[in-house]
Amino acid sequence: MAEMVKVAVDAMGGDNAPLEIVKGAVEAINEDKRVKVFLVGQEPVIKEELKKYTYDVSQLEIVHAEEVIETGEPPVMAIRRKKNSSIVKAMYMVKEGTCDAFVSAGSTGAVLVGGQVIVGRIKGVDRPPLAPVIPTLEGVSLLLDCGANVDAKPVQLVQFAKMGSIYMENVIGIPNPRVGLVNIGVEEEKGNALTKETYQLLKACDDINFIGNVEARDIPYGLADVLVCEAFAGNIVLKMYEGVSGAMMKKIKAGMMSTLRSKIGALLIKPALKKTLKGFSTDEYGGAPLLGLNGLVVKTHGSSKAIEVRHSILQCIAFKEQNINEKIREQMILDEERKKESENGI
Amino acid sequence: MAEMVKVAVDAMGGDNAPLEIVKGAVEAINEDKRVKVFLVGQEPVIKEELKKYTYDVSQLEIVHAEEVIETGEPPVMAIRRKKNSSIVKAMYMVKEGTCDAFVSAGSTGAVLVGGQVIVGRIKGVDRPPLAPVIPTLEGVSLLLDCGANVDAKPVQLVQFAKMGSIYMENVIGIPNPRVGLVNIGVEEEKGNALTKETYQLLKACDDINFIGNVEARDIPYGLADVLVCEAFAGNIVLKMYEGVSGAMMKKIKAGMMSTLRSKIGALLIKPALKKTLKGFSTDEYGGAPLLGLNGLVVKTHGSSKAIEVRHSILQCIAFKEQNINEKIREQMILDEERKKESENGI
Numbered sequence: 001m002a003e004m005v006k007v008a009v010d011a012m013g014g015d016n017a018p019l020e021i022v023k024g025a026v027e028a029i030n031e032d033k034r035v036k037v038f039l040v041g042q043e044p045v046i047k048e049e050l051k052k053y054t055y056d057v058s059q060l061e062i063v064h065a066e067e068v069i070e071t072g073e074p075p076v077m078a079i080r081r082k083k084n085s086s087i088v089k090a091m092y093m094v095k096e097g098t099c100d101a102f103v104s105a106g107s108t109g110a111v112l113v114g115g116q117v118i119v120g121r122i123k124g125v126d127r128p129p130l131a132p133v134i135p136t137l138e139g140v141s142l143l144l145d146c147g148a149n150v151d152a153k154p155v156q157l158v159q160f161a162k163m164g165s166i167y168m169e170n171v172i173g174i175p176n177p178r179v180g181l182v183n184i185g186v187e188e189e190k191g192n193a194l195t196k197e198t199y200q201l202l203k204a205c206d207d208i209n210f211i212g213n214v215e216a217r218d219i220p221y222g223l224a225d226v227l228v229c230e231a232f233a234g235n236i237v238l239k240m241y242e243g244v245s246g247a248m249m250k251k252i253k254a255g256m257m258s259t260l261r262s263k264i265g266a267l268l269i270k271p272a273l274k275k276t277l278k279g280f281s282t283d284e285y286g287g288a289p290l291l292g293l294n295g296l297v298v299k300t301h302g303s304s305k306a307i308e309v310r311h312s313i314l315q316c317i318a319f320k321e322q323n324i325n326e327k328i329r330e331q332m333i334l335d336e337e338r339k340k341e342s343e344n345g346i
Numbered sequence: 347m348a349e350m351v352k353v354a355v356d357a358m359g360g361d362n363a364p365l366e367i368v369k370g371a372v373e374a375i376n377e378d379k380r381v382k383v384f385l386v387g388q389e390p391v392i393k394e395e396l397k398k399y400t401y402d403v404s405q406l407e408i409v410h411a412e413e414v415i416e417t418g419e420p421p422v423m424a425i426r427r428k429k430n431s432s433i434v435k436a437m438y439m440v441k442e443g444t445c446d447a448f449v450s451a452g453s454t455g456a457v458l459v460g461g462q463v464i465v466g467r468i469k470g471v472d473r474p475p476l477a478p479v480i481p482t483l484e485g486v487s488l489l490l491d492c493g494a495n496v497d498a499k500p501v502q503l504v505q506f507a508k509m510g511s512i513y514m515e516n517v518i519g520i521p522n523p524r525v526g527l528v529n530i531g532v533e534e535e536k537g538n539a540l541t542k543e544t545y546q547l548l549k550a551c552d553d554i555n556f557i558g559n560v561e562a563r564d565i566p567y568g569l570a571d572v573l574v575c576e577a578f579a580g581n582i583v584l585k586m587y588e589g590v591s592g593a594m595m596k597k598i599k600a601g602m603m604s605t606l607r608s609k610i611g612a613l614l615i616k617p618a619l620k621k622t623l624k625g626f627s628t629d630e631y632g633g634a635p636l637l638g639l640n641g642l643v644v645k646t647h648g649s650s651k652a653i654e655v656r657h658s659i660l661q662c663i664a665f666k667e668q669n670i671n672e673k674i675r676e677q678m679i680l681d682e683e684r685k686k687e688s689e690n691g692i
Contacts, residue, residue: 220593272602
């Protein structure tokens with residue numbers, strides 16, 4: 001039997017902790033025997049929550065952590081000072097190999113800082129991007145970077161493209177994923193200084209399937225599998241997704257409730273509509289992996305419910321079984337060798 | 347009787363020229379006696395189109411322009427070489443005062459370049475932003491800059507905020523409009539180098555009602571009346587609006603057609619839904635003004651139909667009658683005086 005995938009879960013992070021987190025963790029282990037969850041947080045609180053459920057005790061452990069990092073705290077300071085927090089303790093478990101992965105709905109800043117400072121980057125990775133999966137009409141795309149490190153450099157965007165391609169191919173299962181550069185026009189010469197330079201680097205890159213610029217308008221239609229951009233732009237793309245779809249649903253619901261006729265119609269279309277829209281909601285997917293670390297760190301929405309926590313835990317299986325980090329490591333070594341060769345004029 | 351508002355209209359620009367452009371122009375003059383339209387383009391073609399309509403001939407003139415600037419042409423070259431194009435001819439009419447405004451659905455690049463090079467900037471305006479009105483759940487917001495000039499400076503964003511406030515207050519009629527800085531977090535210290543510096547300048551600015559950072563997620567909910575950002579970000583916001591709403595509608599329609607039950611429901615809710623969603627479509631508003639020029643230049647969608655052309659022409663009335671450019675000019679003089687005072691240590 002293959003070794004279990006060990007996932008540390010931040011029982012204290014997010015708006016719905018510990019209730020939804022513990023629920024999602026139990027659901028994950030009940031769904032898949034290959035996972036063992038380590039619930040990290042205040043033991044008495046976690047124990048109380050766990051009373052509600054039945055599960056295979058060999059698949060779950062509690063790791064006590066007294067402190068909690070709040071969402072508003074300055075992340076660098078929090079990671080440095082709160083050594084007994086669930087986030088810091090879980091990060092060390094990944095670093096030391098006790099766990100393969102860490103899932104948290106807590107402070108994004110603390111997760112990003114902790115991932116880099118405690119878990120550490122794979123050698124050669126300049127900047128680990130936060131890479132959420134976003135829904136499209138064709139399926140899903142990976143959008144990276146959506147992290148907190150804005151003002152990235154072109155070479156970093158090329159690394160995002162490579163790591164994103166490895167993830168989409170091996171975790172999501174899309175062969176030869178199409179890489180698009182998020183830009184304000186499709187033509188090669190369009191964009192700002194960053195995208196213009198990045199375009200040329202991506203075009204010259206043999207390791208990926210670069211299809212050119214992708215305009216924001218085309219993102220929801222699924223024109224590319226891997227969407228590369230700097231974090232400021234990525235954040236806007238991601239949050240416009242949430243904002244526009246949320247506002248539209250509100251508007252549509254108001255329209256449906258506006259007349260008696262429409263109310264009856266609404267009752268009739270509800271089941272079909274619900275099913276159709278489900279696949280287009282960002283909540284329906286697991287959290288966003290922070291790629292390029294010596295271990296897997298997954299950040300889920302602060303507002304995550306059990307379903308998202310469960311998905312986030314389960315996606316760690318493919319990540320480990322497909323040896324994603326080993327593949328990223330190999331890519332980085334290859335890049336380093338090529339760099340040396342070109343420096344030596346071979 | 348007040349002087350008529352004279353609007354040059356690019357009869358040859360856009361995907362639906364000349365048909366929809368001429369139609370929109372005729373609709374505009376038939377709707378409002380205060381407007382006189384100058385249809386600029388190939389006279390025989392325009393004359394042929396005009397045969398379809400009845401209108402007050404004193405409200406319409408044809409100005410012959412033999413050449414057409416295509417959307418794909420490099421804009422700077424096109425403006426320089428095609429002196430007899432509808433865009434260049436119309437721009438000169440605005441520059442020379444024959445017209446107050448110019449409306450075009452043609453090449454965005456050529457309109458932006460022509461506006462700056464031919465019509466010219468108001469003294470003190472560093473960079474004229476393209477400022478579309480976008481729909482929100484509360485009404486509309488002005489998003490600027492969405493132009494082609496990326497990599498703006500903080501002082502330029504402050505000018506956008508001031509010009510945008512003048513526009514929203516006087517053309518759209520929102521007193522003391524709330525100015526938000528498009529950013530990746532609400533806290534003051536969030537963002538990239540540009541937004542951090544801009545935040546401080548906007549905070550220190552007495553002429554506007556700055557309410558702080560606005561996350562992309564909150565834009566569709568109408569949290570701010572004037573949304574300030576650099577053009578790359580603005581373009582993404584605008585095109586995500588179009589993309590997400592378009593993709594969602596496609597998905598919803600598919601859902602409605604998926605079962606017999608839902609098909610019946612769809613028939614019942616259609617009228618109410620159509621009305622509700624109408625206000626949330628970017629097509630329902632006039633084009634985007636290019637603010638800060640010595641005259642008004644309005645760019646409408648390349649795919650504009652008559653309705654958008656009509657709205658774009660009619661919005662020129664408020665722009666002129668409210669003396670928007672005079673107000674921008676006064677603001678720039680005020681800024682210049684303040685700058686001198688502070689340099690002289692007064």
